[in-house]
Amino acid sequence: MTALLELSNVSKSFDLRAGLFQRVIGHVHAVSGVSARVERGRTLGLVGESGCGKSTLARVIVGLHGLSGGEVRFDGQPVQGHDRALSRRIQFIFQDPNASLDPRVTVGESIGEGLVIHGIGDAKARRAAVGRMLEVVGLPPEAADRFPHEFSGGQRQRIGIARALILEPELLICDEPTSALDVSVQAQVLNLLMRLKEELGLTMLFISHNLAVVEHIADDVMVMYLGRAVEIAPVATLFATPRHPYTRALLSATPVADPTRRGQRIRLEGDIPSPVAPPPGCAFHPRCPLATEVCRSTPPALREIGEAQVSCHHAEG
Amino acid sequence: MTKMKTAVAAAEANITAETLMGPAVPMWKRTWQRLLRKRSGQVGLFIIGFMVVIALAAPILAPYDPDQVLIGVEHVKRREAPCIHLLGCEASKPQHIMGTDENVRDVYSRILYGARISLMIGIVTVSVSLIFGVLIGAVAGFFGGWTDTILMRFMDVILGFPSLLLAIAIVAVLGPGIQNALLAVSIVSLPAYARVTRASVLSVKTLDFVAASQLLGASRWRILFRRVLPNALTPIVVLATLGIATSILDAAGLSFLGLGAQPPMAEWGTMLGSAKDQIFSAPHLVFFPGIAIMLTVLGFNLLGDGLRDALDTRLN
Amino acid sequence: MSSPLLQVSDLDIAFTSPEGPLRAVQGFSLDLARAETVCIVGESGCGKSITSLAMMGLLPKAGRVTGGSVRFDGTDLLGLSPRTLSGLRGNRISMIFQDPSSALNPVHTVGRQIAEVFMLHQGLARRAAEAAAVEVLAAVGIPDPKRRMKAWPHELSGGMAQRVMIAMALACRPEVLIADEPTTALDVTIQAQILDLMRDLQKETGTAILLITHDLGVVAEMADRVAVMYAGQVVETAEVGALFRSPRHPYTRALMRSVPVIGRRTAQLEVIEGRVPPLERRPPGCLFHPRCSAYREVRDPRCTTEAPPLSSTAGSSCRCWLVDPEDLRGPEDLRGKETTA
Numbered sequence: 025m026t027a028l029l030e031l032s033n034v035s036k037s038f039d040l041r042a043g044l045f046q047r048v049i050g051h052v053h054a055v056s057g058v059s060a061r062v063e064r065g066r067t068l069g070l071v072g073e074s075g076c077g078k079s080t081l082a083r084v085i086v087g088l089h090g091l092s093g094g095e096v097r098f099d100g101q102p103v104q105g106h107d108r109a110l111s112r113r114i115q116f117i118f119q120d121p122n123a124s125l126d127p128r129v130t131v132g133e134s135i136g137e138g139l140v141i142h143g144i145g146d147a148k149a150r151r152a153a154v155g156r157m158l159e160v161v162g163l164p165p166e167a168a169d170r171f172p173h174e175f176s177g178g179q180r181q182r183i184g185i186a187r188a189l190i191l192e193p194e195l196l197i198c199d200e201p202t203s204a205l206d207v208s209v210q211a212q213v214l215n216l217l218m219r220l221k222e223e224l225g226l227t228m229l230f231i232s233h234n235l236a237v238v239e240h241i242a243d244d245v246m247v248m249y250l251g252r253a254v255e256i257a258p259v260a261t262l263f264a265t266p267r268h269p270y271t272r273a274l275l276s277a278t279p280v281a282d283p284t285r286r287g288q289r290i291r292l293e294g295d296i297p298s299p300v301a302p303p304p305g306c307a308f309h310p311r312c313p314l315a316t317e318v319c320r321s322t323p324p325a326l327r328e329i330g331e332a333q334v335s336c337h338h339a340e341g
Numbered sequence: 342m343t344k345m346k347t348a349v350a351a352a353e354a355n356i357t358a359e360t361l362m363g364p365a366v367p368m369w370k371r372t373w374q375r376l377l378r379k380r381s382g383q384v385g386l387f388i389i390g391f392m393v394v395i396a397l398a399a400p401i402l403a404p405y406d407p408d409q410v411l412i413g414v415e416h417v418k419r420r421e422a423p424c425i426h427l428l429g430c431e432a433s434k435p436q437h438i439m440g441t442d443e444n445v446r447d448v449y450s451r452i453l454y455g456a457r458i459s460l461m462i463g464i465v466t467v468s469v470s471l472i473f474g475v476l477i478g479a480v481a482g483f484f485g486g487w488t489d490t491i492l493m494r495f496m497d498v499i500l501g502f503p504s505l506l507l508a509i510a511i512v513a514v515l516g517p518g519i520q521n522a523l524l525a526v527s528i529v530s531l532p533a534y535a536r537v538t539r540a541s542v543l544s545v546k547t548l549d550f551v552a553a554s555q556l557l558g559a560s561r562w563r564i565l566f567r568r569v570l571p572n573a574l575t576p577i578v579v580l581a582t583l584g585i586a587t588s589i590l591d592a593a594g595l596s597f598l599g600l601g602a603q604p605p606m607a608e609w610g611t612m613l614g615s616a617k618d619q620i621f622s623a624p625h626l627v628f629f630p631g632i633a634i635m636l637t638v639l640g641f642n643l644l645g646d647g648l649r650d651a652l653d654t655r656l657n
Numbered sequence: 658m659s660s661p662l663l664q665v666s667d668l669d670i671a672f673t674s675p676e677g678p679l680r681a682v683q684g685f686s687l688d689l690a691r692a693e694t695v696c697i698v699g700e701s702g703c704g705k706s707i708t709s710l711a712m713m714g715l716l717p718k719a720g721r722v723t724g725g726s727v728r729f730d731g732t733d734l735l736g737l738s739p740r741t742l743s744g745l746r747g748n749r750i751s752m753i754f755q756d757p758s759s760a761l762n763p764v765h766t767v768g769r770q771i772a773e774v775f776m777l778h779q780g781l782a783r784r785a786a787e788a789a790a791v792e793v794l795a796a797v798g799i800p801d802p803k804r805r806m807k808a809w810p811h812e813l814s815g816g817m818a819q820r821v822m823i824a825m826a827l828a829c830r831p832e833v834l835i836a837d838e839p840t841t842a843l844d845v846t847i848q849a850q851i852l853d854l855m856r857d858l859q860k861e862t863g864t865a866i867l868l869i870t871h872d873l874g875v876v877a878e879m880a881d882r883v884a885v886m887y888a889g890q891v892v893e894t895a896e897v898g899a900l901f902r903s904p905r906h907p908y909t910r911a912l913m914r915s916v917p918v919i920g921r922r923t924a925q926l927e928v929i930e931g932r933v934p935p936l937e938r939r940p941p942g943c944l945f946h947p948r949c950s951a952y953r954e955v956r957d958p959r960c961t962t963e964a965p966p967l968s969s970t971a972g973s974s975c976r977c978w979l980v981d982p983e984d985l986r987g988p989e990d991l992r993g994k995e996t997t998a
Contacts, residue, residue: 073844074815088552111558124549128571134550138557176932187553206700206933207871211915211926218925233844240917240926263919277849279874281918283897286878291853292846295814 027061033094054080056251067228069242077251115188119200121180125172132168138191157186178209197229250307257332267339375651382647388640396456403450407607411445420623440625451607462592463585469527474534482542496532504529512600522601541573583645586638661688668725679936682889694866696876699886702933714742748778751826755838757818761810768806774828793824816847837869888944895973905975907951
């Protein structure tokens with residue numbers, strides 16, 4: 025079975041410029057050599073802390089950023105930049121519901137824009153489609169005539185979902201869709217996404233910094249650190265037996281809503297290094313409790329250990 | 342012109358996603374309400390409203406034809422001081438509430454008609470520089486790269502000259518006259534609009550709804566004109582309001598120097614210019630056009646200040 | 658136990674608006690003892706931040722305290738002159754905020770800003786103040802504190818900046834630290850460091866911490882006691898173990914079940930329908946009833962007409978018509994369980 029989305033060795037670096045003539049003085053290595061597959065109908069969760077490159081990776085996949093190296097294949101075909109045909113098959117949900125809707129046009133216009141661009145249906149048919157889509161995401165069809173500021177954050181996120189789904193995409197990329205929302209609203213949006221995935225047979229790439237959310241929604245999880253994939257595994261495996269020391273630290277650092285499990289934490293020292301000058305060898309070694317000489321000199325490759333792929337010299341089955 | 346430059350700088354500095362992201366339609370209603378609550382907005386609107394009424398009703402309000410030489414028509418002299426019957430001027434003399442000028446024309450009628458020309462100058466020059474400035478700035482900011490560098494360096498060259506001097510040079514080349522003066526003032530104020538538009542477009546184009554449009558397959562021009570520009574207009578509206586004042590002043594300056602509106606046209610700057618030698622012998626010839634220019638410029642400046650506050654979503 | 662260090666009773670806060678005053682916080686009461694950590698938890702718009710600002714006399718212009726008292730070590734803070742109050746702030750009571758980078762002055766070095774706290778509140782000379790600043794920077798775990806003194810705020814990462822804020826807040830060994838979402842802007846591994854740091858410093862100095870957060874995980878990590886706020890009211894208070902073991906108020910219960918928890922994967926999360934009502938459209942009766950699943954089952958008419966009181970048994974309290982006050986447990990019972998846990 026071919027994967028719907030296949031990343032091989034995807035890299036993205038940004039130029040760092042300075043001075044009068046804006047000379048390139050360095051590179052931000054946002055994503056370095058990430059390979060992954062997402063099978064049709066599955067959800068890949070992408071977790072990591074800020075600066076780990078998860079959002080950049082999402083934007084590279086949809087073509088908002090160009091590739092610096094490697095290849096993105098969608099349904100077997102290589103993707104180069106963003107093209108119109110692809111926009112009907114891959115859609116995106118943004119993190120900030122306040123910035124992702126044009127404040128000056130009605131919600132209906134925002135949702136229906138995809139139909140207009142692709143010349144689908146006449147005005148009447150489009151209006152009906154927008155109304156149906158609003159109902160699908162749990163809003164009244166009359167909402168189409170209102171403006172974004174009349175809605176709460178959670179409702180705006182539903183509108184963003186409606187806009188993404190109206191072109192009936194196969195792959196939905198969600199970039200931290202609930203992290204700007206209140207906890208009780210987060211549950212509404214997560215349930216909605218899970219229901220839609222089921223009903224529409226969507227494939228999803230779900231990006232979050234929240235491990236609990238990813239565990240809830242994903243089938244497989246990829247953990248990223250400083251632009252690299254450090255561990256990829258089915259969700260149950262990853263949470264039951266995390267193998268990479270970073271994954272373990274991340275799991276144990278996440279506060280659990282249970283006061284009886286207090287204070288059993290691996291404390292990671294130091295800050296996340298700058299992606300401009302990532303440490304040599306394994307990028308995690310300066311903070312890693314297991315680091316040895318080999319970690320400082322040789323970057324580890326992604327190895328298969330059981331069901332998981334782990335990029336660590338010291339990880340064992 | 343300094344005022345204009347400060348406004349440009351302030352507008353550029355103020356552009357953040359927050360100021361640009363104010364809510365949509367009721368925004369205009371809310372802006373209007375906030376404008377009316379502000380003293381500067383009230384006074385500015387009042388003055389401008391007053392000027393517009395004068396300009397429109399000039400034929401009704403004016404007792405004389407502004408260009409009519411009254412020698413032989415009435416018993417008046419050149420540069421006659423104001424004569425107002427209500428204030429005790431002899432009833433036998435014809436009433437000229439702002440006196441007469443060196444060609445024995447009624448100054449009051451000329452001032453009233455002058456409002457038409459000044460407002461027309463302000464609106465025409467600002468419209469011209471607005472359209473081209475916004476286009477240049479939008480294209481430069483949106484497409485970036487070499488387009489941006491070339492367009493903006495060209496704008497910087499224009500901005501590098503003292504504006505009135507450049508306007509004078511342009512008129513000197515094209516020849517004096519009201520049309521050329523309008524063109525010169527438009528060219529001179531162009532870079533301000535281009536720069537503010539560019540800064541505004543640069544910050545709007547990074548917002549997620551622009552990316553969303555792109556991901557739906559929208560063309561670049563559609564994104565620029567449907568998504569980016571409408572959301573980038575707020576600081577430009579403020580700048581244009583202030584720009585009307587600057588343009589009126591610049592055009593009056595050109596006319597004062599004899600490069601703009603030519604006699605006998607009833608233009609305030611021209612009137613000032615031709616009476617400048619009589620400032621002591623016939624002060625009314627300088628006083629009334631000066632006041633008229635000042636009031637109009639003040640009106641637009643106050644309105645611009647008020648608008649800026651009213652449109653600023655950070656102040657509630 | 659002696660009388661609490663900080664005692665807030667019946668605090669009312671209103672905002673002026675064109676439509677008349679809006680009651681943002683109603684009847685907020687809270688006790689904070691020495692060396693204790695109390696968490697205020699709630700969603701955005703529940704009034705938790707406004708409450709903490711009001712305690713410190715830092716309400717925004719439109720806001721006003723319309724009733725109640727905030728007693729700190731016997732004196733009512735609300736009655737103090739702004740001058741006396743600002744003498745207390747940063748000295749005996751400190752605050753840290755969500756966004757550390759905006760709370761630091763960008764035109765002064767980190768060292769100077771911390772030293773200033775000592776000069777201002779303890780009257781130290783510049784040299785002595787700078788030496789003291791190096792010490793607190795070291796105390797909050799900043800490597801190479803001498804060099805960091807010369808750093809500018811923009812050179813610090815989010816975690817470093819929050820450490821600096823904590824260093825400043827703790828510079829004068831305050832008796833009370835009010836922390837408003839101190840780790841919300843930080844990554845989890847950094848959050849863990851900061852929470853550990855706060856706890857360690859508390860052990861050393863005996864500072865009482867009032868921690869405001871929306872994150873139930875952080876509450877479970879840090880709190881001794883918890884106050885849950887909804888729409889400007891405290892709806893439940895309890896000792897932390899009891900709260901997580903057996904939440905009483907329907908809102909608390911729903912909130913806990915709406916958050917995904919690692920290791921407890923469910924097909925569907927429980928959802929609290931609708932959203933927190935905006936200030937100008939607060940419902941009559943119990944503020945939570947339009948979203949309350951318990952009300953939908955029972956349809957008790959009191960819920961829609963009469964505001965429920967905060968009924969308390971020693972140690973815990975709950976604002977709900979549908980929870981029997983007899984059912985609230987006594988403190989002895991809870992304490993026993995907590996030590997065994």
